[in-house]
Amino acid sequence: MDKITKFLEEKVMPVAGKIASQRHLSALRDAMVLTIPFIIIGSVFLILANLPIPAYIDYLTAHPKIKTALLYPFNGTFNLVALIATFGVGYRLAESYKVDPLASGAVALCSYFVVTPSTIFTVDKMVTTAMNVNYFSSQGLFVGLLIAILSTEIYRRIVQKDIVIKMPEGVPPTVAKSFTTVIPGFIAIITVWIIRLLVENLTTFGSVHNIVGKLLQQPLTNIGTSLVGTIIVFFLINLLWTIGLHGSVIANSVILPIWLQLTSENATAFAAGQPVDHIVTAEFRYLIFIGGSGATLGLVLAMVFLSKSKQMKQLGRLAIGPGLFNINEPLLFGLPIVFNPTMWIPFLITPIVTVLITYLSMDYGLVAKPIGVLPPGTTPTLINGYLMTGSVSGVILQLVLFVTSFVIYFPFFKIMDNQKYKEEQTTLTNQDESKILKVN
Structure with missing residues (x-):
C-alpha cells in the first residue's frame, strides 16, 4: 500500500494537477459550469410540459398551446447552451491571458455565427435564409468550444503584440477600449470565415459542423459513453x-x-x-x-x-x-x-x-x-x-x-x-x- 501511495503522490498527482490548471481545459470547464444554471431552468419547464401524470398529459394534449407556451423558457435556456458555452470559453480564456474578456467573448460568439450554416426555406412563396437554430443547442456545442478557443487565441495574440487601434488622449476610455477590439476581432473573424470557405469548397463535408462531428465529436462520444x-x-x-x-x-x-x-x-x-x-x-x-x-x-x-x-x-x-x-x-x-x-x-x-x-x-x-x-x-x-x-x-x-x-x-x-x-x-x-x- 505504501508503494501505491507513493506512486500516486509522485506520478499521478503532478500530472492531474497540471491537467486541472491547464488554461484551455479550465476555460472549457468554467464554460460548461456557466451553462448548468440555464440547463436547470430549462429542465424545470421541460418537467412542467411533460409531467408523467395521465390526466395532466391528456389536458396538455387537448390544449397544445399550453404545452408550447411551457416550452418557450426551455427553448430560451436549455436550447442555447452552444451560444452560452461559446461566449463563456471566450470570456474565461481571455481572462486567463489578462486581455479584455468581454470583447473576446463577443468575438468568439460572432466567429461561431460565421461558421454556422444557414437554412433556406420558403414563406409565402418568398425564398429566404436564416441561421439554423439547431446549432444553437447542444448540436453546435463542440464547434462552439473549438471556435471560441481559436478566435480567442488569435484575439489575444494580436492584442499582446499591440497591433490595435489607439485613440488619442481625451477620448473616453470605454470608447477607446471598444476600438482596441477592431483589428484583433477582424482578423479572428476573417480566419474562421476562410476556414468555412475552405471546408465548404474543398471538402465533401459541407460545413465545419459536419467535419467536427464526424472526425472528432462522434468518436469521442462513442468512446466516452460506452x-x-x-x-x-x-x-x-x-x-x-x-x-x-x-x-x-x-x-x-x-x-x-x-x-x-x-x-x-x-x-x-x-x-x-x-x-x-x-x-x-x-x-x-x-x-x-x-x-x-x-x-x-x-x-x-x-x-x-x-x-x-x-x-x-x-x-x-x-x-x-x-x-x-x-x-x-x-x-x-x-x-x-x-x-x-x-x-x-x-x-x-x-x-x-x-x-x-x-x-x-x-x-x-x-x-x-x-x-x-x-x-x-x-x-x-x-x-x-x-x-x-x-x-x-x-x-x-x-x-x-x-x-x-x-x-x-x-x-x-x-x-x-x-x-x-x-x-x-x-x-x-x-x-x-x-x-x-x-x-x-
Missing part, C-alpha cells in the same frame, strides 16, 4: 479523489461537453414525445453518486447507526446532513478516504459496480433512461432519481444502488470502526490507570 469508457471515466474520477484532487472537476473539463450534448438530445426527444436514446449523460453521474463521489451515503449511515467507535459515530452525524444532499467532502477528508488505503478499495470498486448496474438495467429496458432533466447536484437521492428518469424505476434503481454500496463499504467500515474502537478503549484504560496512580 460501458467500458464510462467505467474508466468514473474510476479515474474516484482515483483522483483518493489523492485529494477534485476528480469530477478535472474529468468534467474533458467529458462534460459530451455528456451535456447527450443530455440536450434526450431533452429534445422527450419534449417532442419521442423515445430517448442515450444512457450516459450529464445527469448519469447524479444517478450513481448517491451521497457524492464514490456513492458514500451507505457508508455514512453505517457510521451513524452501527459504529461502536464514538469518533466514527460522531463523524457520521456530522457527514449525514451534507451527504443527503450529495456533498461528501466532510467524509472524504474527515474519515478520511483521501490517502487512506483501507478505504480506497470500496471507494474505487463501488462506482464500477453501480455503473454496471445502472448501464445494463437501462440498456435492457428495466429502468427508464435519463430524459434530459438536469436537477441541481444537491437534489436528494430518490427525488433526483425520479426527476432524471421521469419514472419510479429511477427511484427503485437508486435504492438498489444504495444497498449495493452499503454492502461493499460495510466490511471496510467494520475494519476501521474496530480499529478506532480499540484505540478509544486503550486510551480510556490508560486514563483510568493514570487516575489510580495519582490517587495512590
Whole structure:
C-alpha cells in the first residue's frame, strides 16, 4: 500500500494537477459550469410540459398551446447552451491571458455565427435564409468550444503584440477600449470565415459542423459513453479523489461537453414525445453518486447507526446532513478516504459496480433512461432519481444502488470502526490507570 501511495503522490498527482490548471481545459470547464444554471431552468419547464401524470398529459394534449407556451423558457435556456458555452470559453480564456474578456467573448460568439450554416426555406412563396437554430443547442456545442478557443487565441495574440487601434488622449476610455477590439476581432473573424470557405469548397463535408462531428465529436462520444469508457471515466474520477484532487472537476473539463450534448438530445426527444436514446449523460453521474463521489451515503449511515467507535459515530452525524444532499467532502477528508488505503478499495470498486448496474438495467429496458432533466447536484437521492428518469424505476434503481454500496463499504467500515474502537478503549484504560496512580 505504501508503494501505491507513493506512486500516486509522485506520478499521478503532478500530472492531474497540471491537467486541472491547464488554461484551455479550465476555460472549457468554467464554460460548461456557466451553462448548468440555464440547463436547470430549462429542465424545470421541460418537467412542467411533460409531467408523467395521465390526466395532466391528456389536458396538455387537448390544449397544445399550453404545452408550447411551457416550452418557450426551455427553448430560451436549455436550447442555447452552444451560444452560452461559446461566449463563456471566450470570456474565461481571455481572462486567463489578462486581455479584455468581454470583447473576446463577443468575438468568439460572432466567429461561431460565421461558421454556422444557414437554412433556406420558403414563406409565402418568398425564398429566404436564416441561421439554423439547431446549432444553437447542444448540436453546435463542440464547434462552439473549438471556435471560441481559436478566435480567442488569435484575439489575444494580436492584442499582446499591440497591433490595435489607439485613440488619442481625451477620448473616453470605454470608447477607446471598444476600438482596441477592431483589428484583433477582424482578423479572428476573417480566419474562421476562410476556414468555412475552405471546408465548404474543398471538402465533401459541407460545413465545419459536419467535419467536427464526424472526425472528432462522434468518436469521442462513442468512446466516452460506452460501458467500458464510462467505467474508466468514473474510476479515474474516484482515483483522483483518493489523492485529494477534485476528480469530477478535472474529468468534467474533458467529458462534460459530451455528456451535456447527450443530455440536450434526450431533452429534445422527450419534449417532442419521442423515445430517448442515450444512457450516459450529464445527469448519469447524479444517478450513481448517491451521497457524492464514490456513492458514500451507505457508508455514512453505517457510521451513524452501527459504529461502536464514538469518533466514527460522531463523524457520521456530522457527514449525514451534507451527504443527503450529495456533498461528501466532510467524509472524504474527515474519515478520511483521501490517502487512506483501507478505504480506497470500496471507494474505487463501488462506482464500477453501480455503473454496471445502472448501464445494463437501462440498456435492457428495466429502468427508464435519463430524459434530459438536469436537477441541481444537491437534489436528494430518490427525488433526483425520479426527476432524471421521469419514472419510479429511477427511484427503485437508486435504492438498489444504495444497498449495493452499503454492502461493499460495510466490511471496510467494520475494519476501521474496530480499529478506532480499540484505540478509544486503550486510551480510556490508560486514563483510568493514570487516575489510580495519582490517587495512590
